[in-house]
Amino acid sequence: MPSDKVTTESTGRRSVSELKAAVEALIFVSDEPLPVRSIVKLLGEEKEAIESALEQLSSEFSERESGLQVREIAGGWQMSTRTEFHEEVREFLKSKPSAKLSLASLETLAVIAYKQPVTVPEILEIRGVQSASSIKTLLDKRLIISRGRKDTVGKPMQYGTSRDFLIQFGLKDLSELPSIEDFEDLVQ
């Protein structure tokens, strides 16, 4: 851990190590992935200093083989357990792996994720089947949200993925999804 001995004082009131600790405390208490801009606003430090504190914190957690990890997800930073300990944690929380989505819903979600904003008829075109109940399920699970209406006949509602989608699928942002073209090579 050479980090905080080498780097110089942050631009704000806090030393690098203080800043790291403050950031750690905030990420810990936050229920949701915490965006950098919220931390900037809250601590009144430079964005760069905070980003560097976050990066350092994250690599320190992984270097010391902690049971926890600090990572960027859904446009914010989050502290969570590492996957290695899922058995112990699951047993402790007595949680079953949460109900997974049906194949139909997953397919519908994939179409929405890659084609957003997308309307119900457009989803039908790709999937070849009505997807109403899947869309309802995805809305209920807050994985998708409405994205306004499309300016065509009937002004159909358009759908896109939500922030919860990013969180549940462990994505920093949509650009982290493999490109749909990558799947082309795999198709026969």
Add this chain to the structure above:
Amino acid sequence: MPSDKVTTESTGRRSVSELKAAVEALIFVSDEPLPVRSIVKLLGEEKEAIESALEQLSSEFSERESGLQVREIAGGWQMSTRTEFHEEVREFLKSKPSAKLSLASLETLAVIAYKQPVTVPEILEIRGVQSASSIKTLLDKRLIISRGRKDTVGKPMQYGTSRDFLIQFGLKDLSELPSIEDFEDLVQ
């Protein structure tokens, strides 16, 4: 941090460093201070090994001047922010995004959004409960605004949704609110 290089293997299946990480993950996910005996039962390791892992974890957190602390409290072990950062943490908790609404406020907002302009007696009529405090909340959060007085007995104030409402709910205009038609296909 001499800890895990010097100490010997734990008695159980896990190495000291694995045990420490597992214990860290468990304390992290626990809602309440976690008693040693629960950890013993869960991990199937010796009580002494677990106690020593906890002690080590705790001193490591304080040695590296983390924003968090691991300590024994109320008969169990708990992870929490260090008191040094209580100001930042308190401020953060206060500053939480204002898009959160109680169910009562959400209902009131729904009535206003779909029935605007609407008066307090009309909202009472529809919701069946007094909505005064919800209306105050919604006004405070600038989600609704007054829309002048209705020309009936008592000239009650009428309310409608604000521009902030559109922004917070990601709507271009009110016509983008979901309608019954959007759901006809989705409901069953």
Add this chain to the structure above:
Amino acid sequence: MNDSETKQLEFDFKNVQAEIVSESSDELRLELGEFAGPLDLLLYLIRREQANIFDIPIARITDKYLSYIKMMERLDIAVAGEFLVMAATLIEIKSKMLLPQEPVEEGEEETLDPRQELVDRLLEHQKFKLAAESLWTRATVEQAVFTRGTIETDENNPEISATVFDLFEAFQKIMVRHKEQIELEIHREEMSLAEMLRNLKARLKIEKRLNLTKVFGEMGSRRELILAFISVLEIVRTEAVALFQKNTFEDITLELVES
């Protein structure tokens, strides 16, 4: 078709096709769910016939497809409209393929293969099936990650962060409630409020404690339910009683306070 939602994704993705199970040589069972649409059935048939997706033997595949649909009808499975639309498409392509190819003249564009559009759709569909697979993998990994438990500083708040759909749902619920109330006013009959109030007061005297969830559950009609509710409010207002609720969403108990 709602059943497909409850079927959990616990099987090997790679082997998933439209669930067509052969029970004997000619008796086949076709399980229909949202997943097994006409495109899935086509892909299955193409694979089974070991045909090339870029050069589909359209006559053979069409015959197979139609025989599946006939079989579904024979087994009294309601054939979804999409399957029939696809059947029509296949027949159309097949007939186009039978037309003699006009010789391609110099400088003239080659006529489009009648199968092209279908092939494009199949390829597109397959891409998304693979995308769904990769999402599934991601979700599985993420399910092994946990965030911290609730902490003291977090007042366990009843607040929810809302979307337009929550708004819509809230509105719909109110409207349903509202409608029921109006209907009630129209059907004013039978038991009066005074009677209900008397009944409940008497019961409270004897039982000392009333589980309101239970009491409300006993009510035969919405009207009675509302009367009971109003009566309880009246009792709370006028009698020496207290309302108890241990936890949010738990049953509420009405208790006589000894004076």
